[in-house]
Amino acid sequence: MLESMSLFHLLTFLKFAVILVIILSVAPVMAWVERRGSALMQNRLGPNRIGPLGLFQSICDAIKFLFKEDPIPGHVSKFYYALAPVVSLVPAFMTFAVVPFASTIEVDGRVLGFQLADLNVGLLYVFSVASLGVYGIIMGGWSSNNKFALLGGLRSSSQMISYELSLGLSVIGIIMAFSSVHLGEIVQGQAEVFRQIGPFVLPEWLQVPKWGILVQPLGFIIFITAAFAETNRLPFDLPEGESEIVAGYHLEYGAMKFSMFMMAEYINMFVASSLIATLYFGGYHGLHWVLNLVPLEGMSREWMRIALELGAFFLKVAFFMWFFVWVRWTLPRFRYDQVMELGWKVMLPISLANIFLTAFAVYYGWI
Amino acid sequence: MDISPVFFYLFAGLALGCSLLVVLKKNPVASAFNLVMVFFAFAGIYAMLDAHLIAALQVLVYAGAIMVLFLFVIMLLNADVPSFDLQRSHPGARVVAGLLCAVLLLAFVWAFKNSPSPVEPGQFSASRIEAAGGNTRVVSELLFSEYILPFELTSVLLLGAIVGAVAIAKRKQKVGAGGGVK
Numbered sequence: 001m002l003e004s005m006s007l008f009h010l011l012t013f014l015k016f017a018v019i020l021v022i023i024l025s026v027a028p029v030m031a032w033v034e035r036r037g038s039a040l041m042q043n044r045l046g047p048n049r050i051g052p053l054g055l056f057q058s059i060c061d062a063i064k065f066l067f068k069e070d071p072i073p074g075h076v077s078k079f080y081y082a083l084a085p086v087v088s089l090v091p092a093f094m095t096f097a098v099v100p101f102a103s104t105i106e107v108d109g110r111v112l113g114f115q116l117a118d119l120n121v122g123l124l125y126v127f128s129v130a131s132l133g134v135y136g137i138i139m140g141g142w143s144s145n146n147k148f149a150l151l152g153g154l155r156s157s158s159q160m161i162s163y164e165l166s167l168g169l170s171v172i173g174i175i176m177a178f179s180s181v182h183l184g185e186i187v188q189g190q191a192e193v194f195r196q197i198g199p200f201v202l203p204e205w206l207q208v209p210k211w212g213i214l215v216q217p218l219g220f221i222i223f224i225t226a227a228f229a230e231t232n233r234l235p236f237d238l239p240e241g242e243s244e245i246v247a248g249y250h251l252e253y254g255a256m257k258f259s260m261f262m263m264a265e266y267i268n269m270f271v272a273s274s275l276i277a278t279l280y281f282g283g284y285h286g287l288h289w290v291l292n293l294v295p296l297e298g299m300s301r302e303w304m305r306i307a308l309e310l311g312a313f314f315l316k317v318a319f320f321m322w323f324f325v326w327v328r329w330t331l332p333r334f335r336y337d338q339v340m341e342l343g344w345k346v347m348l349p350i351s352l353a354n355i356f357l358t359a360f361a362v363y364y365g366w367i
Numbered sequence: 368m369d370i371s372p373v374f375f376y377l378f379a380g381l382a383l384g385c386s387l388l389v390v391l392k393k394n395p396v397a398s399a400f401n402l403v404m405v406f407f408a409f410a411g412i413y414a415m416l417d418a419h420l421i422a423a424l425q426v427l428v429y430a431g432a433i434m435v436l437f438l439f440v441i442m443l444l445n446a447d448v449p450s451f452d453l454q455r456s457h458p459g460a461r462v463v464a465g466l467l468c469a470v471l472l473l474a475f476v477w478a479f480k481n482s483p484s485p486v487e488p489g490q491f492s493a494s495r496i497e498a499a500g501g502n503t504r505v506v507s508e509l510l511f512s513e514y515i516l517p518f519e520l521t522s523v524l525l526l527g528a529i530v531g532a533v534a535i536a537k538r539k540q541k542v543g544a545g546g547g548v549k
Contacts, residue, residue, distance in 0.1 A: 023487050080400070119513065120501035124423040131431025135403065138438055142396055150442065360427040 002202075015116050023093060026270045027263040030060035030321060037325045045083045068255040071364040073144075076252060085253070085260035088136020092267035094129045098122050099274050100285050102309035105302050113186065114306070122183040124173065126275065129166055130230065132161040133268060137232070137239055140261070142251035152248025156239035159229055162343035163236075167226035169351035173219035173358040174212055174279050177367045186212075187283035193305075196365055203256055212280035215367055216302050220280045222347055229343070231267060234328040273320035281316050284309035288336065322335035370415050378415070382408035395441045399434060406430040420502035 032047070032055060057255040072078060102114035121124050122312025134156055141153020175181055177188035181242055192205035213220045229236040238247035250261045277283060287308040296304050333340070361367045387403040392398045406429045413422035490507065499505050510518050 077397075080397070091454065119419060121419045121423045121503055124420065124427060126424075126505070128423045128427035128431055131427055133433075134435055135400070138435070138442075141398065142438075142442060154442050157435050157442070161435055164432065184503075220465065 004130065006251055008339050011109060011112070012116070014254065015114075019096060019116055020093075023096060023267055023270065027266040028062060030266040030325075031061065031262070032058045032270065033322070034196060034325050034328070036365065037322070038329045039324075040101065041125045041329045065256050065259040070255040073252050075145045077145065079144040080139050082257075083255045083327070084136050084140035084143060085264070086136075087139055088264040089260050089267070091132040091136075092264045092271060095271045096274065098125050098183055099271075099278055100187060101274070101313045102306050103184075103187075105306050112167065114310070118298055119182075121181060123171060123181040123186075125169075126183075126271075127164075130268075130271070131160070132166055133230075133264070136261070137249045138170065138346055140253065141239075144249075144252035146252055148245040149251045151245045152239045152241075152251070152350055155241075155245075156232065156249060159232075159236065159339060159343070161342060163226040163229035163347070166222050166343065166347040166351045167230060169348070170216075170219040170222035170226065171279065173216045173354050176355070176362055177212075177215045183283075184349040187278060187285070190282040191285050196366055198361070199364070204258070208305075209282055209285060211282040211285075216280065216354070216358070218357070220276075222351045223280065225347065227276065228324070229339070231272050231324070233269065233324055234269040235331040235334050237333060237341060238339055241333060250352060269321060269324050270317065273317045273324065275318035275367065276320050277313060282312075286316070287312040374415060375412065378411040381405075382412075399438050399441060401467065402437075403430050403434050406434070411442045416495075418502065420506055 006363075035057070036046045038044075047057040050056040050060055070313070072081065072097065079295055082360065097116040098119050100113070100115040104111050104113045106112070137156040138153045141149045143158065144150070147345075175187065178186045180186055180189070187336065188208060190211050192210045194208040194214050196203065197214075208214065228234075232239050238248075242248075245251075253261060288305070290308055291305060294304065360367070382405050385401040385408065388401040389398045389405065394400060406425055409432075410422040410425040413419075413425060494500055496505050
């Protein structure tokens with residue numbers, strides 16, 4: 001018993017370490033992708049001096065951030081000023097704990113899961129932790145004692161409240177369709193065959209997996225829009241809107257503290273992308289057909305399956321990370337009243353209607 | 368159910384300490400941040416009691432939504448100036464407050480000492496909930512079958528409150544703007 005417990009702990013620590021490394025490496029890689037991507041879209045070159053394709057630019061940036069002087073302005077509330085970047089970073093890390101990035105594998109009679117914490121409340125945990133990310137921004141904006149920073153914090157809190165409603169309501173459709181809040185079960189449910197669109201039954205030869213986007217197209221649009229607002233990405237980056245409030249909530253921050261806010265933004269993007277992939281794009285499903293092409297038997301076949309699942313999951317996540325960058329450099333920023341209007345007068349009614357429609361479909365057995 | 372005493376005292380201490388700070392801090396924003404920590408500590412204790420759903424909802428509803436709204440209002444009203452002065456409070460008032468606190472503490476101690484501790488777990492023991500498919504499933508099934516009437520009544524009540532709040536806000540705006548509201 002003790003031996004198996006310690007093995008369990010060891011495995012958990014190992015998983016924790018691997019996930020931590022993945023999450024920590026997201027920020028530098030995404031910083032590079034964003035800069036090169038924006039350059040691509042604006043017909044520029046972007047950073048291309050250090051390393052192949054400028055890939056090591058992020059490492060130089062990290063070193064610069066670490067060794068730069070880190071001044072604390074005299075007029076800030078010191079405790080909360082120092083705490084704010086940490087507060088925005090921690091929830092971003094915590095959210096990823098329940099996302100499954102491959103199914104389970106049985107090794108020597110022991111089931112091994114590719115997920116840090118297999119919580120029963122899965123999705124609710126994600127939302128409860130994700131809703132805390134705003135505190136870092138509010139805290140940073142308020143403790144800076146600067147009117148622009150305070151405006152950024154204010155905007156952020158009102159925006160988060162408005163869009164969290166739509167975000168939560170859009171996911172209720174998914175919960176109803178797969179009748180579970182457990183992320184693993186939702187992913188399992190998406191492996192089934194998509195049989196009918198509303199009352200129309202699809203022909204037998206059309207074998208489409210029942211991915212969330214097919215079951216919940218309206219919910220997906222609401223979810224992804226609200227996810228942009230929740231991660232403070234353009235077109236919803238009102239909390240930092242440079243042209244209006246200089247840099248918003250992180251105006252008074254420099255060096256590593258500033259870079260922690262940046263990291264939190266990229267990690268939130270990563271979490272949002274992995275949630276979109278998990279809830280609406282079949283999670284780790286999608287590459288299983290490769291298994292039939294390779295002649296593998298027994299255990300090696302199982303490991304191959306896990307590798308394919310990891311590949312499928314991270315490919316989807318990478319696509320949506322790129323999608324975030326893509327949208328950022330394509331759409332201009334909303335005006336503040338437009339953001340509020342969209343949130344309350346458009347997204348909220350549509351997400352409520354989506355729940356109603358889903359209930360209708362579930363009642364008639366269409367889903 | 369075995370609660371690790373270390374973590375219990377950690378979370379309980381955090382809850383108590385932060386509750387004190389909520390009252391003692393002069394700045395309302397700092398008080399609000401400490402209140403968030405209190406909710407967190409409660410959520411930790413709920414999670415240790417295997418009530419994961421309550422823990423998640425505690426953080427989601429109180430810390431994630433209500434307190435953000437509180438902070439928004441506090442920052443919008445810019446209530447930085449303390450509305451009362453601690454130095455000028457009447458010494459008699461302090462004595463009365465202290466006495467009332469002592470009475471409350473004694474009442475709590477008395478209540479805890481005299482209430483029988485439940486030895487038999489109720490209908491919903493941890494193992495039974497686990498067998499029935501976990502917290503979330505059990506709660507939602509009960510909510511939409513046995514307790515459907517109170518649940519729906521609560522939502523009607525909340526809807527009434529929302530409509531009332533909007534109505535009051537609109538009326539005041541009309542008076543203030545001199546009929547400028549559409």
